[in-house]
Amino acid sequence: MLVIAGGAGATVAADGTSVPGPGFGVVAAIIGLWGLATLIPGLALLSRRLHDGNFSAWFILLGLVPFLGAIALLVMVLMPSNPQGHRFDGPEAVQQASGYRA
Numbered sequence: 178m179l180v181i182a183g184g185a186g187a188t189v190a191a192d193g194t195s196v197p198g199p200g201f202g203v204v205a206a207i208i209g210l211w212g213l214a215t216l217i218p219g220l221a222l223l224s225r226r227l228h229d230g231n232f233s234a235w236f237i238l239l240g241l242v243p244f245l246g247a248i249a250l251l252v253m254v255l256m257p258s259n260p261q262g263h264r265f266d267g268p269e270a271v272q273q274a275s276g277y278r279a
Contacts, residue, residue, distance in 0.1 A: 187201075220237060223237055223250075223254070224237060226254050227254070228262050228266070229258050229259070229262050230253060230254070230256045230257070230258060230259055230262060231259035231261045231262035231264075232253055232262075234265075236249075236250065236253060237250070
């Protein structure tokens with residue numbers, strides 16, 4: 178997408194390097210803002226889906242492992258729901274995770 182935005186109105190300098198067009202900065206900013214705006218909801222959705230399959234949300238960190246981490250996350254997300262995943266729901270899950278007892 179950025180290549181297309183930079184290509185419109187792009188010129189070539191005297192030394193042969195490409196100079197992006199005027200729309201490049203605007204499109205880059207819009208794509209950057211969209212990425213930041215969807216990062217947190219995407220992680221929250223992935224966390225909910227992992228909890229639904231009875232996996233800890235810490236497995237999201239597998240995505241940092243190149244190639245194999247993404248495949249492992251995809252497999253976990255595609256697994257069917259597990260009723261034991263309800264242990265992550267409700268206030269008792271927060272109490273259990275924090276060690277606080279009322």
